[in-house]
Structures are given as structure tokens and as C-alpha cells.
Amino acid sequence: MFKNFYQKGYIRTERSSLGDILKKRRGKQPVKPDTNEALKERLISLKGAQYSTMNIPIIYRRTFGWEEDAVIFKPINRRSFVVYRTDIDEEEMQTESYVCRELDINDLPWYRANRVGSKEGLESNIEELRESLISFSLTDRYVNVDIKRPGDSELDRCLRGDLEYLSRELGYAYSNQKGSYRCTFIFPRYSGEQLMRRSRAILSESLAAFSELPEQIYDAKRLDVKEALEDLRYFIETREVTMDDLYTQAINVHWDVPSIEPAGFFLMVQSMERSHDELEFMVRSACSVMEMFAPQDGEEKGLLWEEFISLWRGSISPAVSRMITSLEEGGDGSRGDLEMIRLRRFEKEGRCSPQDGYLKELTQKIERMAPTCTEDGGGLFSSGTHVEIMESLFVINRSALRLADLSQVISKYRLYLRNSVIGR
Numbered sequence: 001m002f003k004n005f006y007q008k009g010y011i012r013t014e015r016s017s018l019g020d021i022l023k024k025r026r027g028k029q030p031v032k033p034d035t036n037e038a039l040k041e042r043l044i045s046l047k048g049a050q051y052s053t054m055n056i057p058i059i060y061r062r063t064f065g066w067e068e069d070a071v072i073f074k075p076i077n078r079r080s081f082v083v084y085r086t087d088i089d090e091e092e093m094q095t096e097s098y099v100c101r102e103l104d105i106n107d108l109p110w111y112r113a114n115r116v117g118s119k120e121g122l123e124s125n126i127e128e129l130r131e132s133l134i135s136f137s138l139t140d141r142y143v144n145v146d147i148k149r150p151g152d153s154e155l156d157r158c159l160r161g162d163l164e165y166l167s168r169e170l171g172y173a174y175s176n177q178k179g180s181y182r183c184t185f186i187f188p189r190y191s192g193e194q195l196m197r198r199s200r201a202i203l204s205e206s207l208a209a210f211s212e213l214p215e216q217i218y219d220a221k222r223l224d225v226k227e228a229l230e231d232l233r234y235f236i237e238t239r240e241v242t243m244d245d246l247y248t249q250a251i252n253v254h255w256d257v258p259s260i261e262p263a264g265f266f267l268m269v270q271s272m273e274r275s276h277d278e279l280e281f282m283v284r285s286a287c288s289v290m291e292m293f294a295p296q297d298g299e300e301k302g303l304l305w306e307e308f309i310s311l312w313r314g315s316i317s318p319a320v321s322r323m324i325t326s327l328e329e330g331g332d333g334s335r336g337d338l339e340m341i342r343l344r345r346f347e348k349e350g351r352c353s354p355q356d357g358y359l360k361e362l363t364q365k366i367e368r369m370a371p372t373c374t375e376d377g378g379g380l381f382s383s384g385t386h387v388e389i390m391e392s393l394f395v396i397n398r399s400a401l402r403l404a405d406l407s408q409v410i411s412k413y414r415l416y417l418r419n420s421v422i423g424r
Contacts, residue, residue, distance in 0.1 A: 192265030
């Protein structure tokens with residue numbers, strides 16, 4: 001019996017199982033890491049075991065003075081990653097938290113006394129102004145430097161030109177406030193999403209200025225309209241410099257290696273920069289039209305002046321309103337973007353946009369009134385100035401049409417971003 005038991009190996013089997021049980025455990029077998037999971041962006045806590053701070057994020061905490069208990073961990077590839085604060089996406093847009101400093105021209109004695117009479121183009125002329133602006137912006141990431149406009153008109157003109165020139169050299173955002181000039185220094189974070197938000201903020205400011213102008217020019221005199229257009233032109237051109245700089249930064253971010261930014265943000269910045277170009281073109285063309293109007297009012301000039309005023313109401317204002325709606329982030333989400341796309345497609349197919357309607361009304365009015373201007377019926381087209389004014393009206397109307405098209409493009413890209421990037 002026992003012989004058969006040993007022969008069958010029951011005892012050996014029991015001893016083998018007991019040896020496995022008594023064998024010293026040497027830990028678990030290593031598991032192959034999930035690379036896809038490791039390369040995902042995630043929120044990590046700065047508190048480790050027993051509330052000890054992790055080694056890597058403490059560098060960022062000491063450098064930037066962060067007080068949060070968590071950071072965003074964003075891997076770039078298998079060997080590099082980026083750690084940044086959880087509220088960094090909204091940081092640059094919180095303009096109320098910017099440090100505000102005032103620079104007094106009286107604190108620049110040489111500049112105030114000698115700038116007006118000095119030669120143009122000399123670097124020594126703006127040395128005091130440049131060094132003062134730099135010194136005001138070194139200790140903080142976001143700084144607004146306000147410079148009160150001097151009482152001397154010539155010094156004010158020189159100061160305006162110098163601030164425009166230095167904005168390209170020092171990289172600040174230059175804007176004109178009530179009674180002062182503002183230089184906004186922003187320590188850049190190269191993110192396509194943040195560049196898109198800053199571009200949208202600048203474009204929204206320019207659109208708001210455009211939407212206010214029609215209410216001023218409907219019942220105003222020509223001299224007042226000309227002055228309002230010149231102010232609007234200067235307002236748009238100062239922001240165009242900042243918009244071009246943001247577009248350049250977006251190109252650098254898009255083509256940076258390794259490419260970690262979605263292309264949709266760059267396309268949005270590009271569309272907003274093109275839209276701002278259209279605004280600049282329209283206001284420059286409008287200023288040129290104002291220069292062509294003679295001081296005296298004739299019947300032909302009266303017709304063209306009425307059409308110039310109605311151009312803002314019938315063509316430019318609808319395009320600007322459409323762009324403002326396209327930039328707004330309403331509660332409709334994708335539904336609102338789809339409605340904008342469908343509406344623009346319907347207008348294109350039926351040629352029923354406000355710009356097409358203005359063009360039809362203008363041509364019909366010219367056809368009706370041209371024979372009655374003079375006996376031979378050619379008075380409206382007898383002067384080259386009249387033809388140039390009408391051509392400018394058509395050109396501005398086409399620019400407004402392109403602006404309306406760009407509003408549909410922005411809605412389309414916003415729909416793509418919402419579904420593929422922002423909504424991840």
C-alpha cells in the first residue's frame with residue numbers, strides 16, 4: 001500500500017507544495033508600464049507620503065511662489081515633461097490682478113526738455129524712456145505701466161511715436177487710455193490656447209470700437225466724422241501691432257519641436273489676425289474716402305455721402321455684429337456654431353447677405369439718379385473723384401463681406417476645437 005503510495009508520488013507532491021509555501025517571497029513580478037496612460041496630462045498632488053512635498057514640483061513652488069497643493073503634470077515625450085499651475089490658463093486674462101505702475105514724464109528730465117527739438121531716429125533720444133520702461137517691468141510677470149499724456153502737443157506726438165517704436169523692441173502691448181498711454185508687459189507662456197484667448201480679447205476690443213462708430217456718424221458733421229474715423233484708425237493700428245506679434249508667436253508655437261500644441265489654436269489665431277486686417281483695411285479706406293469729399297455739398301456728393309453713411313449701417317455693422325456673435329462663448333455650444341455655419345451657407349447660396357443687399361441698392365440708386373444729374377446724364381461719372389469714391393465704397397463693402405465669411409470660419413474652428421480638443 002505504502003509502496004504504491006510512494007510510487008504514485010503523492011508524498012513528493014505534498015513536499016513540493018510545502019516547499020513552495022515556505023519559499024521566501026521576493027516581491028511581485030515587474031509589470032510592463034502603460035505608455036499611453038503615462039503620457040496623459042493629469043493633476044498630481046504636491047503632498048506625498050506623510051504630507052511631504054515632492055522634489056520636482058518644489059522647484060516650481062520656490063521659483064514662482066506657488067501656494068497650491070496640486071499642479072498639472074503634462075508629459076511631452078518619454079524623457080521630458082512640463083509642470084504648471086492649475087490656474088495658469090486663466091492667469092493672463094485676469095487683468096485686474098496686473099501690477100499697475102505710473103511713469104511720470106517729469107521724472108525723465110532730458111527726454112522732457114530735449115526730445116522735441118532733437119533729430120529723429122537717434123537711439124539716444126529714447127534711452128531714458130526705454131530704460132525706465134524696462135525697470136518698471138522686471139520684478140513682476142504682468143505689469144501695466146501708465147504714462148500720463150503731456151500737455152505739450154509736440155511732446156505728446158513724440159511720446160506716442162516712441163512708445164509705438166519701443167513696443168516692437170520690448171514686446172509690450174501698447175494701447176491708449178483716457179488721458180494716458182498704457183504699456184502692458186506680459187511674461188509669455190507659449191501656449192496656443194492662451195494666444196488664442198489674447199487674440200480674441202484684442203479683436204473684441206476693436207470690434208467694440210467699430211460698433212460704437214455708426215451711432216456717432218449718423219447725425220454728425222463731416223468734420224466730426226473725419227475726426228472720429230482718424231481716432232478709430234489710430235486705435236485699430238495700435239492693436240494691429242499686438243495682433244501681428246501674437247500671430248508670430250502662434251507660428252513659433254505651432255512649428256516648435258516637439259509639437260505639443262493642437263493645430264486648431266493656430267488656425268483660430270490666424271483667422272482672428274485676418275479679421276483684424278480687414279478692420280484695419282476698412283477704416284483706412286474710410287479715411288481715404290473722407291479725404292476725397294470736397295468742402296462744398298453738391299447733389300452728386302450728397303448722394304455719395306448718404307451712401308457712405310448707409311455703408312456703415314447696411315454693410316459694416318452687420319458684419320461686425322456677426323463677428324462679435326461668433327467670438328462669444330454662449331451657452332448654446334456646438335448648436336450656436338452650427339447655426340452660424342448654416343446661416344452663412346444660406347446667405348452665400350441665396351446671395352441675400354447684408355453686403356449683397358447694400359451692393360444691389362447702391363447700384364440701383366446710381367442707375368436711377370445718374371440720368372437726372374445733368375442734361376446729358378453723365379454728371380455723376382464726369383469726375384474722377386466721384387468714380388474713386390464709388391470704387392472705395394465697393395471695396396469697403398467687399399471687405400465687410402470677407403469679414404462676415406471669417407466669422408463663419410471662426411465658428412467652424414471653434415466647433416472643431418470644442419469637440420476634439422477643449423472637450424477632451
